[in-house]
Amino acid sequence: MTTARAARRPWTDLRFFIGLALIVLSVAGVWLIVGAAKQTRPALQAVRTIVPGDPLTSADVRVVDVVLGTVGSGYLTPATLEPGLIATRTIAEGELVPSTAAAGSDEGRTTSVVVRSAVPVPGSIGRGSVVELWAADPRAEGKGFDAPRVLLPDATVASVDREDGPLSAKSTTLELVVSRAKVGEVLGALTAGSSLSVVQVGART
DSSP: OOOOOOOOOGGGOHHHHHHHHHHHHHHHHHHHHHHHHTOOEEEEEESSOBOTTOBOOTTTEEEEEEOOGGGGGGBOOTTTOOTTEEESSOBOTTOBOBGGGEEEGGGOOEEEEEEEESSOOOTTOOTTOEEEEEEEOBOTTSSSBOOOEEEEEEEEEEEEEEOSSTTGGGOEEEEEEEEHHHHHHHHHHHHTTOEEEEEETTOOO
16 A cells, blocks of 8 residues: 655755755845946046146046946045145046055155257157157267267156247257156256257157
8 A cells, every 4th residue: 555755845945945045145146246336436537647746636636436346445535635645657637546656745756857859849749748868969079969879768748848930840848757866867968968859759760
């Protein structure tokens, strides 16, 4: 004589509860991720091109609400914009200001020098451009210059002054941001009467 085997009820099976718990956790995780992705945080955005050594003040940035996710701590915010901060690299207009691009003024390792280029400066060179500075030393006999050499392989342009007139292309004065360790070489070339030329990085001389 056989008897019908009672059907096992699913809620009495431990595997049922484990599966249900996994579903709940999965749904909760997705909900948290979607919710975090929709959250915005205030960050600072450059309103102009900022070059190395420039002070970072409220006049140079604006507050924008952006979706940053997990990288939000990598950018300056109104709360972290402290007095005395300077830029350590070029920050383009419209770029969010990374925390790594700011440091205290006492940590600054750059200064600026003003030079006049002996060769035409392309119109594409402007504030924030990276250029090479070449120097041709005057010959000992006093006639002409020696072969040019690279004085600075990478200098950042802080400002460009192109004089008006037919010879303006040959009369361009630039303020360059340079490493303090290289200032002596630049000043030495200036006082020696060397011919200095500003060349766009990547261009052939």
